[in-house]
Amino acid sequence: MNVDAASKPARGRPRDPRCDAAIADAAIELVADLGYERTSVEAIAQRAGVSKPTIYRRWPGKRELIVDALRERKSETAASWDTGSLRGDLLAAARDITRSLAEETKLAAGLSGAMRESEELAQLIRDHVVADDRRRYMAIVERAVARGELADDRPASKLFADVAPSLVFTRMLVTREPVGRSFIEELVDRILLPILLTPTQ
Numbered sequence: 369m370n371v372d373a374a375s376k377p378a379r380g381r382p383r384d385p386r387c388d389a390a391i392a393d394a395a396i397e398l399v400a401d402l403g404y405e406r407t408s409v410e411a412i413a414q415r416a417g418v419s420k421p422t423i424y425r426r427w428p429g430k431r432e433l434i435v436d437a438l439r440e441r442k443s444e445t446a447a448s449w450d451t452g453s454l455r456g457d458l459l460a461a462a463r464d465i466t467r468s469l470a471e472e473t474k475l476a477a478g479l480s481g482a483m484r485e486s487e488e489l490a491q492l493i494r495d496h497v498v499a500d501d502r503r504r505y506m507a508i509v510e511r512a513v514a515r516g517e518l519a520d521d522r523p524a525s526k527l528f529a530d531v532a533p534s535l536v537f538t539r540m541l542v543t544r545e546p547v548g549r550s551f552i553e554e555l556v557d558r559i560l561l562p563i564l565l566t567p568t569q
Contacts, residue, residue, distance in 0.1 A: 390416040391423055392437035399434060400475040404482035404489070409433075435492045439500055441468075449504060454512040454564070458532075458556045461508065465536050466547045473541065505529035509564065518564060528563055535559070 394415035398407040409430055413420045427433040449460045469476060483490040506529060512518040532555060539545045 387416075387418060387422065388426065391418060391426070391433070392440055395430075395434050395437045396441065396472075396475060399479065400472060404434070404479060405485075407434075431486075431489050431492055435489075435496050438493070438497045449508060450511065454508070454515070454517045455556060455561065457508040457511065458560050459552060461505065462532050462536070462552045462555050462560075465533055466540075466552060469536055469540050470547070476537070476541065501533065502526065502529040505532075512564070528560075531563065532560060 391412060394412045395407070398411055398415060402411075407430065409420055409423055412430075412433070413423055416423075423433065427436060448464060449457050451457050451460050479489075479493070483493060506526075509518065509528070513520045535555060536547060539547055539551070545551075
């Protein structure tokens with residue numbers, strides 16, 4: 369199912385962005401509170417103060433709605449990653465990932481379990497949420513190349529985009545170690561920047 373296509377408004381009465389936001393917020397809150405499996409379209413509609421047909425006019429079902437809500441929430445902070453310098457962009461990205469995961473630990477844990485059970489959900493999240501995150505990291509690299517901070521003949525590996533999210537996730541949910549300012553600066557200065565700046569062999 370194409371999430372972008374599924375999210376296009378139906379013909380007729382224009383969609384109300386406030387209604388869309390209320391539905392998306394309700395979906396995220398319920399998944400965090402109840403888990404993915406126990407969250408229903410009916411419950412989302414009730415919390416958002418809308419009818420079930422209102423939701424189904426916008427999304428085919430729960431999977432597409434939740435993936436769309438995750439994408440929208442992440443895209444709201446993407447602009448803050450453009451600070452004018454490579455180091456500044458990486459610090460902004462690391463801070464944003466750390467903040468959002470700290471706020472949504474239960475959501476992340478709940479979705480991880482649901483993705484193991486539902487390949488369709490996992491594929492949607494990989495194709496739309498994870499892919500968007502990777503594009504944002506590669507955009508940092510592209511801006512640095514345009515500013516002359518990185519050589520344009522040595523493109524970064526696609527694996528680079530997975531480094532910071534993986535380390536933050538592990539530290540917060542597995543080792544339960546601090547993820548404050550010193551961790552973020554060490555992550556950027558001793559891991560991310562060296563990956564980009566060290567000449568290839």
